[in-house]
Amino acid sequence: MADQRKSWRDRGLMLATLPVSALMLFFFLVPLGLTAALSFQSTKYYRVVWSWDTGTWIDVFTHGHYWSIMLQTITMALACVALCIIISLPVAYALVNRMRSVENHVKVLIVFAFLTDAVLKTFGWVLFLDRTGVMNGMLETIGFGPAATDILFNPGATLLGMVYNLLPYTIFTIYLSLARIDRDLVLAAYDAGASRLRTFWEVTLPLSRPGVIAGGVLVFVLSLGVFLESKVMGGGTSPMAAELIRQTFETRVNWPLGAALTLVVIAIGVLTLGGAGALFLHLNSRKGTA
Amino acid sequence: MNEKTPIIDARSIDKFYGGYQALKQVSLSVHAGEFVALVGPSGCGKTSLLKILAGFEDLSGGSLTIDGHDMVGVPSSARPTRMVFQKLALFPHRTVHQNIAFPLKLARRPKEEIDRRVGEMMELMHLRAAYATRYPAQLSGGEQQRVALARSMVSQPSVLLLDEPLSALDVKLKKSLQAEIKRLHRTVGTSFVHVTHDLEEAMMLADRICVMRAGRILQTGAPSDIYFRPVNGFVAGFIGETNLLPTRIERPAGGLRFEAPGLSCAEPVLGTDQAAEGLEAGEAALMIRPEMIVLSKNAADDGECVMEGRVEEFFIKGASIQYRVNVPGVEAAVVAEVPGTSQPPADVGDNVRLSFARADLFVLHRD
Amino acid sequence: MTRDRLEGHLANIVLYGSVAGVLVFFYIPILTLILFSFSESRFLSFPIEALSLRWYGELFAANDFWPALRNSAVLASVSTVFATMFGIGGAIAWIRWRFRFQRFFQGLTFAPLLFPQLLLGVVMLLWFSVLGSWLDFSPGLWSAIIGHVVYITPFALVIIAVQVHGFDDTLEDAARDAGANRWQVFREITLPLIWPGVFSAAIFAFLLSWGNFYITYSLAGTARTLPTFVFSGIAVGSSPIYPALATLSFVPALLLVGLADVFRRRAAARRAAPPKSE
Numbered sequence: 043m044a045d046q047r048k049s050w051r052d053r054g055l056m057l058a059t060l061p062v063s064a065l066m067l068f069f070f071l072v073p074l075g076l077t078a079a080l081s082f083q084s085t086k087y088y089r090v091v092w093s094w095d096t097g098t099w100i101d102v103f104t105h106g107h108y109w110s111i112m113l114q115t116i117t118m119a120l121a122c123v124a125l126c127i128i129i130s131l132p133v134a135y136a137l138v139n140r141m142r143s144v145e146n147h148v149k150v151l152i153v154f155a156f157l158t159d160a161v162l163k164t165f166g167w168v169l170f171l172d173r174t175g176v177m178n179g180m181l182e183t184i185g186f187g188p189a190a191t192d193i194l195f196n197p198g199a200t201l202l203g204m205v206y207n208l209l210p211y212t213i214f215t216i217y218l219s220l221a222r223i224d225r226d227l228v229l230a231a232y233d234a235g236a237s238r239l240r241t242f243w244e245v246t247l248p249l250s251r252p253g254v255i256a257g258g259v260l261v262f263v264l265s266l267g268v269f270l271e272s273k274v275m276g277g278g279t280s281p282m283a284a285e286l287i288r289q290t291f292e293t294r295v296n297w298p299l300g301a302a303l304t305l306v307v308i309a310i311g312v313l314t315l316g317g318a319g320a321l322f323l324h325l326n327s328r329k330g331t332a
Numbered sequence: 333m334n335e336k337t338p339i340i341d342a343r344s345i346d347k348f349y350g351g352y353q354a355l356k357q358v359s360l361s362v363h364a365g366e367f368v369a370l371v372g373p374s375g376c377g378k379t380s381l382l383k384i385l386a387g388f389e390d391l392s393g394g395s396l397t398i399d400g401h402d403m404v405g406v407p408s409s410a411r412p413t414r415m416v417f418q419k420l421a422l423f424p425h426r427t428v429h430q431n432i433a434f435p436l437k438l439a440r441r442p443k444e445e446i447d448r449r450v451g452e453m454m455e456l457m458h459l460r461a462a463y464a465t466r467y468p469a470q471l472s473g474g475e476q477q478r479v480a481l482a483r484s485m486v487s488q489p490s491v492l493l494l495d496e497p498l499s500a501l502d503v504k505l506k507k508s509l510q511a512e513i514k515r516l517h518r519t520v521g522t523s524f525v526h527v528t529h530d531l532e533e534a535m536m537l538a539d540r541i542c543v544m545r546a547g548r549i550l551q552t553g554a555p556s557d558i559y560f561r562p563v564n565g566f567v568a569g570f571i572g573e574t575n576l577l578p579t580r581i582e583r584p585a586g587g588l589r590f591e592a593p594g595l596s597c598a599e600p601v602l603g604t605d606q607a608a609e610g611l612e613a614g615e616a617a618l619m620i621r622p623e624m625i626v627l628s629k630n631a632a633d634d635g636e637c638v639m640e641g642r643v644e645e646f647f648i649k650g651a652s653i654q655y656r657v658n659v660p661g662v663e664a665a666v667v668a669e670v671p672g673t674s675q676p677p678a679d680v681g682d683n684v685r686l687s688f689a690r691a692d693l694f695v696l697h698r699d
Numbered sequence: 700m701t702r703d704r705l706e707g708h709l710a711n712i713v714l715y716g717s718v719a720g721v722l723v724f725f726y727i728p729i730l731t732l733i734l735f736s737f738s739e740s741r742f743l744s745f746p747i748e749a750l751s752l753r754w755y756g757e758l759f760a761a762n763d764f765w766p767a768l769r770n771s772a773v774l775a776s777v778s779t780v781f782a783t784m785f786g787i788g789g790a791i792a793w794i795r796w797r798f799r800f801q802r803f804f805q806g807l808t809f810a811p812l813l814f815p816q817l818l819l820g821v822v823m824l825l826w827f828s829v830l831g832s833w834l835d836f837s838p839g840l841w842s843a844i845i846g847h848v849v850y851i852t853p854f855a856l857v858i859i860a861v862q863v864h865g866f867d868d869t870l871e872d873a874a875r876d877a878g879a880n881r882w883q884v885f886r887e888i889t890l891p892l893i894w895p896g897v898f899s900a901a902i903f904a905f906l907l908s909w910g911n912f913y914i915t916y917s918l919a920g921t922a923r924t925l926p927t928f929v930f931s932g933i934a935v936g937s938s939p940i941y942p943a944l945a946t947l948s949f950v951p952a953l954l955l956v957g958l959a960d961v962f963r964r965r966a967a968a969r970r971a972a973p974p975k976s977e
Contacts, residue, residue: 046868048798054881055796058788059804062852065785066807069849070819073826080825133721136714146960148718154956155725157903159910161926162945165933166728169735169942174744176731206724213721238706260813267815270912274933284817291821301825304818315813388872409878421873425891425969434887435877467969483877 119265195277203271212257219253346393369534635687786855820917862896
């Protein structure tokens with residue numbers, strides 16, 4: 043009953059889908075195709091030459107430098123995913139199970155922080171963590187002396203910024219999957235004599251897996267494009283793929299190479315998504331036979 | 333009953349969903365002011381028929397006129413019908429007043445008229461005037477039902493279509509709303525077409541009942557016809573419990589001769605009016621309603637027809653006691669419903685006689 | 700039993716602690732900015748010696764500030780209108796309808812959500828540059844608007860889809876039955892019922908656009924919005940006008956999120972039954 047079959051002659055369907063499809067086709071899919079095409083061109087005196095060759099790709103695959111940056115980006119992204127999930131699990135669990143009364147206020151606070159301008163927040167972190175910032179100031183007043191600790195301008199600071207900006211994604215996906223768990227399952231586990239910790243481990247955690255996977259994948263893919271954090275907080279100490287791409291376009295003005303590197307990052311993201319999708323199907327099929 | 337041209341005239345309607353045929357050559361006519369119930373088990377096509385009448389579904393074949401106008405291709409918004417939905421479909425974001433006023437507002441009636449009509453409808457449905465500003469979620473189940481009825485009736489449709497609106501209610505509320513619907517029908521004089529899977533409800537409310545099964549109408553008739561003169565075993569079994577004895581009939585001139593194992597009648601002949609239409613000689617079923625049977629342990633207490641057997645089980649239902657009796661030669665236990673007393677007339681294992689008048693027998697198709 | 704109790708206490712500490720910790724974490728940079736915006740000093744260092752509104756004055760006097768504010772407002776408003784409209788149609792088509800090429804439609808309208816913003820911006824910039832060299836124009840605020848709509852529409856769509864999910868079709872049937880045409884059904888029934896989702900989506904869209912850096916940075920050409928204005932500023936060296944700007948730019952977000960909460964509560968109050976007067 044809920045499914046209404048629509049034919050493409052239906053005006054409502056056309057109105058609802060055609061404009062947005064046209065937008066996405068023309069300004070998302072076509073640009074992607076163009077990027078792919080550009081990666082097969084070469085460049086001369088900062089201008090693109092339509093040469094249709096694989097020179098750029100050979101360049102990409104033979105330079106270890108690019109790949110070490112990709113590897114570093116992936117490492118940072120994985121670290122970011124791990125931290126986001128570890129932090130989000132207790133938060134989401136508490137929101138669902140312990141804080142019904144203030145749940146909405148907490149959610150509004152998180153959404154508000156999430157929607158605030160990322161540049162400003164990153165700048166705020168710099169002010170907080172700087173040599174002469176709030177943190178060192180406070181440490182000094184409680185007697186840690188003037189030994190200003192350098193927290194900024196290292197890969198750790200970049201990671202802090204990434205976790206800060208991406209954490210809301212995992213909190214909300216895990217929250218949604220936890221909120222859908224039937225409370226009776228948890229009670230059944232208690233009833234069977236399981237302790238709280240064991241119940242969490244054996245019932246809640248496995249059932250929250252869709253949210254964990256979805257949130258993790260989302261954070262991973264979005265981490266691949268980070269450059270604000272690495273530039274402003276990391277101080278360029280941890281070159282990330284996005285920074286490399288930006289430089290290739292802006293400083294080196296090598297569009298084919300920039301396009302190729304962009305496609306490499308997109309490919310990593312798509313492969314991750316595909317892998318997660320396969321994992322999902324695998325888990326579901328196991329559930330089916332059980 | 334009105335013998336003029338019918339308000340609804342549906343002829344030989346077919347309805348296909350993909351390869352599945354939901355309605356097969358269904359014909360139905362409803363007269364002005366008549367209350368017709370469509371009854372049948374789920375999947376019998378009764379709801380499909382109602383949706384075709386309302387204009388939510390197209391018909392695949394056949395013809396449909398309502399109020400003398402051809403309805404093929406006419407959208408529901410332009411039909412003189414209104415529907416009461418199974419789940420009521422009250423608009424949760426509108427108050428009771430706004431819900432009831434909605435059809436009038438769409439018809440651009442002046443505000444005074446809308447307010448007056450809504451007030452009248454609320455009064456007619458016994459809704460307190462103070463409820464006008466409430467939202468549906470703030471009403472009880474019964475009140476919501478009455479708002480839904482008021483919304484459907486406010487623009488004075490020629491036909492009201494009811495899609496099992498009472499099926500989700502508890503028994504007590506159901507009874508009171510059945511009375512309410514009956515009263516509404518008497519007051520307004522609109523034709524009602526009521527879909528239900530509850531034949532008892534249909535018998536209480538309707539002037540005429542259509543029993544449907546697997547996309548076909550099996551029988552259309554007054555409630556007493558459906559109950560006492562069912563066309564076949566399916567219709568007979570659809571309400572309450574009944575006894576169907578396998579039988580053979582012959583048609584010698586002057587009457588219908590029957591013989592059934594386990595049953596002995598002084599004169600095994602029935603009048604021609606005691607048989608379902610179109611019945612040929614051969615295999616058939618003999619129906620006797622449980623409440624027509626007299627049960628006794630006394631051999632001398634004879635009726636025109638008699639069966640003998642042993643009590644398998646009995647249930648005290650309050651107003652009556654139901655006996656299940658094993659009769660040699662009859663496969664299913666024979667059910668007899670006797671008036672309730674503090675002393676059940678027989679116990680499990682007792683040998684009993686079941687007797688009844690020959691006039692209470694009815695022969696019908698086997699199926 | 701005592702072990703269970705201990706476990707329970709420990710769990711509570713971890714759970715409540717994590718929520719409190721995360722909230723503190725989220726608000727550290729925000730509060731730091733607000734704090735520094737009221738500092739007297741030219742240098743952004745702690746502890747703050749004196750409070751003043753001096754830097755707000757300096758900010759209003761800055762040449763680049765007003766165009767950036769105007770650009771941000773235009774960009775966010777226009778993007779919100781388009782993303783929300785596309786989101787409504789898309790969500791209904793996603794959830795309630797079945798049609799040919801639906802999978803393709805769903806993939807196409809969801810994919811930008813899975814793209815890092817910078818890459819989305821870069822890919823579109825390449826396209827705009829090619830288009831620009833063909834048709835002789837250069838990217839500006841309008842190309843940033845297109846970029847924002849592409850990026851934000853999936854968010855709006857998902858938020859509205861959550862509201863559309865569980866929509867009772869018979870309500871629309873009932874409206875049709877009462878004599879409503881397609882447009883009336885949409886305006887009187889469908890839209891009011893999905894309104895909470897549409898409203899949240901619009902607020903979300905506005906704020907995503909208002910605070911967006913990456914896409915604006917890639918696509919706006921020479922046009923500056925508040926985020927790119929700040930970025931170009933702090934890239935050169937931090938100035939005390941930026942905390943003041945940050946504090947000011949929180950205001951619309953705060954107002955909108957507060958407004959959304961008020962609406963949500965009002966809608967919830969309507970659904971909840973008052974004590975029955977029977």
